[in-house]
Amino acid sequence: MMKKNVFFLLCLILVGFQSSYAQEVPKEPENIISPEVNADRTVTFRFFAPKADTVQVTSDFLPPVKVMSRFGLVDGPGTINLTKDKNGLWSYISKPLDSELYSYSFVVDGIKTTDPNSPYALRNSASMTNIFIVDKGRADLYKTNDVLHGTVTHNWYPSAGLKMNRRLTIYTPAGYEQSSEKYPVLYLLHGAGGDEESWAAHGRAIQILDNLIAQGKAKPMIVVMPNGNVVQDAGYGYGKDGFYKPQFLLPQSMNGVYEANFMDIVSYVEKTFRVKNNKENRAIAGLSMGGFHTMHISRYYPNTFDYVGLFSAAIMPREDATGKVYSNLDETLKVQKNNGLKLYWIAIGKDDFLYQANIDFKKKLDGIGLKYEYLETGEGHIWKNWRIYLAEFAPRLFR
Incomplete structure (x- = not known):
């Protein structure tokens, strides 16, 4: 009888323990x-x-x-x-x-x-x-909605100047594969810490373009998203170097090498895709470091792009900015102005650490008479602003 009571007591304790454990986890x-x-x-x-x-x-x-x-x-x-x-x-x-x-x-x-x-x-x-x-609300543009969708591919282009094949992310609009039509091109550049995946991932560029085109607010266009880190053949984990520790700002990313060899990208795109290969049908825009690149590429090749977008552009003096690309800034901006542009567009957040640099750059443009449009938003150097800027900029293109 004693053994039965002990066994019964042990069972009660076990059940109680299990019940208590189930409540805690x-x-x-x-x-x-x-x-x-x-x-x-x-x-x-x-x-x-x-x-x-x-x-x-x-x-x-x-x-x-x-x-x-x-x-x-x-x-x-x-x-x-x-x-x-x-x-x-x-x-x-x-x-x-x-x-x-x-x-x-x-x-x-x-x-x-x-x-x-x-x-x-x-x-x-x-x-x-x-x-x-x-x-x-605004973020509906960033969702994958029930509309016709474009195609995203990852292509490798040969860069003679950089002596390597390099990876691009390329968006073609819905209907591209089924048509024989030629399309305008937007070259969309990332910032420091990013790569050819950044605008598609953080920037939701694919969803934004799909939705704007479906709503009739933007012209169907090809969007080319290159890698601005010239020492890489591709973003982290996508290239020949495999998996290695990412770095915020890689060497040579803002010393003129990228800008000087940018036409390797344009040449590849215009040989590979059905595009309208004239100034009126080329646009270039970028955020932060990509805005720095955009400003210099567009004036270094002053008769190449009719649409220029600077999103929180990192327009500031740099010790490594010694290449030929960065010389004669005022003179080349004047040539760019004299060649004519359909849109020079600048956007910056009022709390951005680059705010004053962009205000100073506007004064420089005023001084040489280069007309521009300006958008000032709240907050700072964040993807929230850059998605807004792309959604505002894209409908202005190729009209």
Whole structure:
């Protein structure tokens, strides 16, 4: 009888232990939904870490904070604490958010990490961040909607000047394969830390062009997205060097070599694709370092592009900017002006660390009489602005 009572007591203890364990640990942690965009436009973030002391989310929807960079103090994403429940599940619900594509990461006990419950992440230089979209507004342009879609290919072009074959991302509009029509071309350049994948990934260039063309707001066009890091044949993990530690600003990226050899790209595109190969049907635009490249390419080849877009352009003095490309700035800008342009377009955020440099450049253009259009937005040096700039710039092209 005693043995039976002991066995019964042990069973009760085991059942109680199992019941307690089931309450403390979610039955299926892998099914946690994070982030969850709610009907009221708030967003719920969740992270399962029962042994963690602190979990935070850092995101561009939070008020920015100043962080130190190689360029001095710049705006970085804000951070806020999650709250832990009795099961070890941390959570945070945001305020209602505007329609936008947002990036975020978690910080667990001081260590930055991606969201294990979301596969939607992008790389910029050496860092990874998750993304989500709040729709019903501007971000509808950044979604893959039920419209006719263009084609994205990765092509390799021969660069005699750089002595290597190099990778391009190329968008052709819906209907390109079925037609014999020739198309205008936009050359779209990335910034420091990016590569030929950046505009398609972070910039949502493919979705923006698909949607604008489907709405009749932009002309069907080919978009060429090159790699501006001349020491690479392709972006990290896509070229002959395989997997190696990414670097924010690679050597020779802003010393004139890229600009001097840019026509290798134009020649390849015009030999390979059905394009209208004249000035009136070529546009070039870029963000940050790509804006720096755009300004110099367009004046170094002053009768090549009728449309020029500078998005938060890194127009600033550089010690390595000693190549022939950078000489005679004022004189070549005057030649570019005299040759005529249909659109010279400058956009910058009022909190961008490059704001004053762009204001000074506008004064230079005023001084030589080169007409331009100017867009000033809020916030700083962020992808949110560059997506807006592309969505504003593309409808102005080839009209």
